[in-house]
Amino acid sequence: MIQRLHRSDLGNSLRTLMENDPAFRPVAYFSMEVGLKESIPTYSGGLGVLAGDILKSAADLGVPMAGVTLLYRKGYFVQEFNESDWQLEKPVVWDPSKELTLLPNRVTVTLEGREIQVGVWVYECVGATGYPLPIYFLDTDFEPNHPDDRTLCWYLYGGDNRYRLRQEFILGVGGLRILRDLGYMNIDTFHLNEGHAGFLTLELMREQGYYDPDKIREQVVFTTHTPVPAGHDYFQFNMIDEVFPPDAKSTIHRMLPNREGVSMTELGLLYSRYVNGVAKKHAEVSNDMFKMETVDWITNGIHPTTWISSGMRKLYNKHIPGWELDPGRLVQALTIPKEEIWAAHQASKLRLFARILETNGVQLDPDVLTIGFARRAATYKRADLLLTDVKRLKDIAGGKKVQFVFAGKSHPHDNGGKTLLQKIRRAAKELENDIPIVFIDNYNMEIASLLTQGVDVWLNTPVRPREASGTSGMKCAMNGIMNFSVLDGWWIEGWIEDVTGWSIGPEPTEKNANTDYDENLDANDLYNKLEKKVIPTYYKNHDKWVDMMKHTIALDASFFNTHRVVREYAAKAYSIDFRGM
Numbered sequence: 280m281i282q283r284l285h286r287s288d289l290g291n292s293l294r295t296l297m298e299n300d301p302a303f304r305p306v307a308y309f310s311m312e313v314g315l316k317e318s319i320p321t322y323s324g325g326l327g328v329l330a331g332d333i334l335k336s337a338a339d340l341g342v343p344m345a346g347v348t349l350l351y352r353k354g355y356f357v358q359e360f361n362e363s364d365w366q367l368e369k370p371v372v373w374d375p376s377k378e379l380t381l382l383p384n385r386v387t388v389t390l391e392g393r394e395i396q397v398g399v400w401v402y403e404c405v406g407a408t409g410y411p412l413p414i415y416f417l418d419t420d421f422e423p424n425h426p427d428d429r430t431l432c433w434y435l436y437g438g439d440n441r442y443r444l445r446q447e448f449i450l451g452v453g454g455l456r457i458l459r460d461l462g463y464m465n466i467d468t469f470h471l472n473e474g475h476a477g478f479l480t481l482e483l484m485r486e487q488g489y490y491d492p493d494k495i496r497e498q499v500v501f502t503t504h505t506p507v508p509a510g511h512d513y514f515q516f517n518m519i520d521e522v523f524p525p526d527a528k529s530t531i532h533r534m535l536p537n538r539e540g541v542s543m544t545e546l547g548l549l550y551s552r553y554v555n556g557v558a559k560k561h562a563e564v565s566n567d568m569f570k571m572e573t574v575d576w577i578t579n580g581i582h583p584t585t586w587i588s589s590g591m592r593k594l595y596n597k598h599i600p601g602w603e604l605d606p607g608r609l610v611q612a613l614t615i616p617k618e619e620i621w622a623a624h625q626a627s628k629l630r631l632f633a634r635i636l637e638t639n640g641v642q643l644d645p646d647v648l649t650i651g652f653a654r655r656a657a658t659y660k661r662a663d664l665l666l667t668d669v670k671r672l673k674d675i676a677g678g679k680k681v682q683f684v685f686a687g688k689s690h691p692h693d694n695g696g697k698t699l700l701q702k703i704r705r706a707a708k709e710l711e712n713d714i715p716i717v718f719i720d721n722y723n724m725e726i727a728s729l730l731t732q733g734v735d736v737w738l739n740t741p742v743r744p745r746e747a748s749g750t751s752g753m754k755c756a757m758n759g760i761m762n763f764s765v766l767d768g769w770w771i772e773g774w775i776e777d778v779t780g781w782s783i784g785p786e787p788t789e790k791n792a793n794t795d796y797d798e799n800l801d802a803n804d805l806y807n808k809l810e811k812k813v814i815p816t817y818y819k820n821h822d823k824w825v826d827m828m829k830h831t832i833a834l835d836a837s838f839f840n841t842h843r844v845v846r847e848y849a850a851k852a853y854s855i856d857f858r859g860m
């Protein structure tokens with residue numbers, strides 16, 4: 280068992296702690312992307328933002344952890360549109376040395392017969408009580424690496440499958456070698472946030488010097504995030520055989536015999552002592568998909584002080600002291616006076632509208648019900664469900680009764696997603712005089728926080744059960760904003776009709792019972808509830824509206840936060856002793 284750090288240790292670096300205390304055993308958290316803030320553009324969406332939020336909460340709580348990810352010198356991308364509303368991707372220009380510190384450590388990995396030097400940058404994430412948690416960003420853009428190898432840590436989801444395979448080898452194998460070089464000899468647990476870093480099991484086996492899979496399992500835990508098989512990385516053995524060095528090649532064949540390739544998810548499932556999904560429903564779907572019974576769940580959360588507006592933060596500090604380190608106390612939100620909640624909310628709404636005026640030249644009305652929708656423009660997220668029946672939408676929301684704000688990036692290779700974006704932007708122009716619809720370009724963490732603090736309702740319409748968890752709705756809950764969402768992912772756990780928001784479409788009954796159903800049901804239900812519940816409550820029953828806001832904070836924000844998530848991981852997945860925390 281490892282102890283929480285004493286306050287007197289705060290301010291020391293992990294390195295000093297490791298040298299002074301051989302019993303100190305941190306958790307190494309591996310993630311293909313980490314989203315800490317928009318000025319470190321090494322994330323594309325929910326997976327990375329979740330990783331960042333978990334690491335921040337671990338720092339706040341003083342949990343000994345270190346993050347490992349890749350640097351991505353070219354970031355994800357900056358989103359622009361041409362005259363036909365088609366998404367264009369522009370490279371991100373950022374200077375890692377402004378945000379991170381390059382360490383002198385170098386290790387080598389061999390890929391395609393060439394030695395590659397892997398270096399590392401560090402970001403020190405300082406928690407609320409001063410506890411420093413290091414996050415390591417691996418990089419290969421150094422002399423004397425071969426020009427092809429120097430670009431291996433440039434693009435997030437940019438290259439082909441072979442590029443991806445090499446990136447994942449660098450993350451798993453290079454990442455573990457770097458940790459050892461930095462002095463991390465006593466790692467308690469390797470946490471794989473999604474399967475991408477699964478090749479670290481090869482390096483653990485090599486370090487061990489003999490083949491014993493059980494000993495590897497004892498050290499690894501795995502969080503799966505994708506409820507559909509197509510979402511899992513898969514590499515054919517004929518490619519692996521060309522790329523990997525001989526020892527890694529023979530080990531991976533031995534670990535996954537009688538197969539044609541490596542599914543990173545399967546690798547994670549087979550070589551971990553604990554596996555979890557990211558919401559209750561997602562664990563059920565995963566158990567079905569993998570034909571297992573042991574996938575547990577730890578429902579995702581968001582980092583409280585990253586996502587809360589300054590106004591709400593002041594309000595909670597005044598009425599619920601201590602909530603920042605213990606967000607469970609937000610159950611007391613029901614005692615906050617209604618006028619104060621409303622005033623703080625309207626201030627965030629004005630801030631969002633000021634930004635929209637600046638970037639889009641559109642003046643939205645702060646007294647009009649404003650519905651937000653922003654996420655990756657993947658087709659399963661169905662950003663266009665709202666536009667299923669435009670005439671009906673006009674009847675219900677026309678005359679500027681409702682205004683909508685959209686944002687979202689499509690994956691560069693996803694033409695379906697780009698078509699979705701085009702459809703929304705074109706609808707915005709057609710409906711201009713009837714239903715204001717604004718599209719904010721270049722969705723990132725900064726725009727996400729403006730939106731999840733400043734709209735009145737958060738719309739979410741994924742095809743179930745494709746939304747493993749979803750987290751943007753939790754950011755809204757932290758700011759007292761109700762969700763209006765298909766019952767999937769976290770919302771099944773956070774939803775109380777007319778209390779924390781509204782559902783769209785059928786209720787989940789037994790396992791997977793709602794994977795095949797009439798898609799029109801969702802659109803119909805969306806329109807019905809918008810007309811009969813959401814609009815009338817907003818305009819005619821202000822007291823009930825604000826009461827729902829308070830219940831959203833008390834019931835949802837108190838639970839769907841990464842402080843609770845980290846405590847759950849510590850209790851179920853790591854072997855950390857939480858006394859005194």
Ligand SMILES: *Cc1c(COP(=O)(O)O)cnc(C)c1O
Nearest residue numbers: 324325654723724727749750751
């Ligand atoms: C929170 C966040 C997400 C994840 O939102 P979902 O609801 O899970 O889709 C994606 N992108 C950014 C920039 C975010 O801040």
